[in-house]
Amino acid sequence: MSVQPHAERVGGSASRSERIARITESARRIRKNALDMGEVQGQGYIAQALGVADILAVAYTDRLRYRAEDPEWEGRDRFLLSIGHYAIALYAALAEAGILDVAELETYGADESRLPMSGMASYTPGMEISGGSLGHGLTVAVGMALGLRHRGNGARVYNLLSDGELDEGSTWEAALAASHHELGNLTAIVDVNHLQADGPTDGVLRTEPVVDKWRAFGWHAVRVDGNDVDALISAFDELDEAAGPSVLVCDTRVGRGVPFLEQREKAHFMRVEEHEWQLARDYVEGTRV
Amino acid sequence: MATGARLRRRDTGMTATGATGRKRLTTSAMIASFADPGQRTTPAPFGHALNRLAEQRPEIVGLSADLAKYTDMHIFRDVHPERFFQMGMAEQSMLGAAAGMAEVGLTPFASTYCVFASRRAYDFFCLDIAEPGLNVNVVGGLPGLTTGYGPSHQATEDMAILRGMPGLTIVDPCDSVDIEQAVPQLADTPGPTYLRLLRGKVPTVLDEYDYRFELGKAAELRTGRDVLLISTGLMTMRALTAAQELGKHHVDAAVLHVPTVKPLDTERIVAEAATDRLVVTLENHSVVGGLAESVASSLAFAGQCARIVPIALPDEFLAAGALPTLHDRYGLSSDGVVRRVLAEMK
Numbered sequence: 001m002s003v004q005p006h007a008e009r010v011g012g013s014a015s016r017s018e019r020i021a022r023i024t025e026s027a028r029r030i031r032k033n034a035l036d037m038g039e040v041q042g043q044g045y046i047a048q049a050l051g052v053a054d055i056l057a058v059a060y061t062d063r064l065r066y067r068a069e070d071p072e073w074e075g076r077d078r079f080l081l082s083i084g085h086y087a088i089a090l091y092a093a094l095a096e097a098g099i100l101d102v103a104e105l106e107t108y109g110a111d112e113s114r115l116p117m118s119g120m121a122s123y124t125p126g127m128e129i130s131g132g133s134l135g136h137g138l139t140v141a142v143g144m145a146l147g148l149r150h151r152g153n154g155a156r157v158y159n160l161l162s163d164g165e166l167d168e169g170s171t172w173e174a175a176l177a178a179s180h181h182e183l184g185n186l187t188a189i190v191d192v193n194h195l196q197a198d199g200p201t202d203g204v205l206r207t208e209p210v211v212d213k214w215r216a217f218g219w220h221a222v223r224v225d226g227n228d229v230d231a232l233i234s235a236f237d238e239l240d241e242a243a244g245p246s247v248l249v250c251d252t253r254v255g256r257g258v259p260f261l262e263q264r265e266k267a268h269f270m271r272v273e274e275h276e277w278q279l280a281r282d283y284v285e286g287t288r289v
Numbered sequence: 290m291a292t293g294a295r296l297r298r299r300d301t302g303m304t305a306t307g308a309t310g311r312k313r314l315t316t317s318a319m320i321a322s323f324a325d326p327g328q329r330t331t332p333a334p335f336g337h338a339l340n341r342l343a344e345q346r347p348e349i350v351g352l353s354a355d356l357a358k359y360t361d362m363h364i365f366r367d368v369h370p371e372r373f374f375q376m377g378m379a380e381q382s383m384l385g386a387a388a389g390m391a392e393v394g395l396t397p398f399a400s401t402y403c404v405f406a407s408r409r410a411y412d413f414f415c416l417d418i419a420e421p422g423l424n425v426n427v428v429g430g431l432p433g434l435t436t437g438y439g440p441s442h443q444a445t446e447d448m449a450i451l452r453g454m455p456g457l458t459i460v461d462p463c464d465s466v467d468i469e470q471a472v473p474q475l476a477d478t479p480g481p482t483y484l485r486l487l488r489g490k491v492p493t494v495l496d497e498y499d500y501r502f503e504l505g506k507a508a509e510l511r512t513g514r515d516v517l518l519i520s521t522g523l524m525t526m527r528a529l530t531a532a533q534e535l536g537k538h539h540v541d542a543a544v545l546h547v548p549t550v551k552p553l554d555t556e557r558i559v560a561e562a563a564t565d566r567l568v569v570t571l572e573n574h575s576v577v578g579g580l581a582e583s584v585a586s587s588l589a590f591a592g593q594c595a596r597i598v599p600i601a602l603p604d605e606f607l608a609a610g611a612l613p614t615l616h617d618r619y620g621l622s623s624d625g626v627v628r629r630v631l632a633e634m635k
Contacts, residue, residue: 141380
């Protein structure tokens with residue numbers, strides 16, 4: 001059975017530039033997958049998906065241990081998507097990882113599809129939890145990390161959450177628990193895109209200084225440009241050394257990779273015109289600059 | 290005295306009698322005993338039952354939200370410290386974590402008070418545990434009116450809140466026998482469960498009857514021609530005492546014990562209620578959304594008509610005070626049950 005190699009093992013044999021090139025290419029395919037899905041539905045959280053594509057590319061091609069043909073493999077690292085509406089991005093990444101068939105992506109959001117608009121574990125291989133009710137992911141991640149350690153399973157637990165999710169008190173309950181129980185097998189990834197349902201995070205409920213908060217809760221915290229693959233690699237490598245729980249705070253740009261979406265007025269649910277999907281793909285694929 | 294002043298403000302009908310010398314009943318502890326004087330009890334039946342189960346099943350783990358000592362979880366913690374996880378006073382985090390543990394193959398028992406499990410942590414119970422159908426067993430202390438601390442700790446509507454949760458099994462045990470026998474069956478049930486825990490020195494009653502706890506099943510503890518008492522939780526104990534007393538009044542009362550409130554043994558209830566006996570439901574819970582309405586809807590859905598006398602807590606925030614006083618005031622005492630049944634039969 002083929003095992004997706006872990007970064008440390010791959011990183012040892014591949015040069016840094018090869019590693020970056022591989023991840024960058026993967027991120028490009030994830031963006032294209034997401035745009036294809038968005039076009040089928042004529043909507044979707046495409047701006048967030050584009051913003052988080054680089055993080056998912058690093059996770060699925062450089063970090064996570066998994067078996068594409070056996071998504072339930074006990075030894076797999078768990079990647080928990082709290083933010084259920086980012087499902088479009090995770091499906092794109094699961095297809096890139098070989099856990100989903102790329103052809104299945106066109107069923108996104110359709111009746112009877114395994115790929116609902118908001119991520120649910122019971123529907124989709126590789127979807128570890130049903131997100132959507134925000135502030136849950138980290139609590140479940142803490143339990144998984146405790147349970148895996150208790151069972152002597154060396155797998156790691158990753159939880160992708162959003163800066164808006166930092167409003168939820170339960171996130172901080174879980175942060176206390178992770179620190180108290182010294183969960184070195186747990187990594188949180190916070191997508192700081194400065195955007196919530198009602199507007200910019202700063203105006204909805206101020207969460208900065210984010211890094212200071214995590215450190216005060218006893219976490220090893222690193223902040224990087226979440227659209228800089230090189231920086232993400234370094235940050236993940238650093239977090240591996242942490243004895244307790246670690247958090248990667250990632251500043252991302254919504255619509256990243258498609259200039260006219262990056263520049264469009266920020267909105268939680270960004271409108272894309274029918275003719276713009278191909279235009280967006282052209283930018284992502286590099287045929288238009 | 291502050292307690293007395295507050296009780297007067299709430300117009301409980303109690304008056305301060307210190308000046309006249311009559312001894313006042315006071316709230317001596319958060320967890321007051323509801324055992325009758327001289328009643329046989331068993332210490333910490335839940336904790337000991339969990340320990341026995343844990344010896345056979347290594348995947349059993351325990352969690353508590355800073356209430357191990359008050360939910361008998363400390364019995365398990367002290368014997369299996371490596372399998373006990375203290376989550377702090379954070380019920381949402383505890384139930385999310387219990388879900389995570391079940392996801393990786395463990396069978397958690399997570400304890401807190403009923404009020405916190407049902408009111409505060411509902412979303413986590415519902416979406417992280419029940420929606421994926423995980424085998425997490427939530428254990429809630431202080432069900433219904435088992436503390437004199439007032440609404441903050443009195444879980445008068447926990448079953449009303451939780452009965453709507455798809456796939457959840459709800460058990461309201463009568464005594465130590467029910468609890469000891471329920472624990473392994475809760476662990477054997479694949480989906481989530483909720484146990485309304487009786488803790489500390491728990492009355493031991495059902496060993497005097499030809500009875501075994503069977504999840505999902507009602508059990509007839511005594512037969513009777515005139516009245517059918519359908520009871521759950523500690524009210525079964527009160528129903529049995531009341532039935533004996535009613536005999537002295539030439540009223541022959543049957544007791545049907547319904548320890549599993551969800552899924553309800555509707556078949557048995559509908560069959561038992563298909564007589565001309567007076568049907569009385571008894572529960573340590575609000576009259577809204579608990580056993581009374583479950584029985585009523587079971588009968589109505591089956592096209593069967595019966596007048597039901599609900600003995601339950603009123604649809605109100607209850608007073609603080611001493612437990613015996615409050616049980617009498619709200620009609621949960623055995624004497625109160627007898628009075629109510631006799632009045633309804635006139």
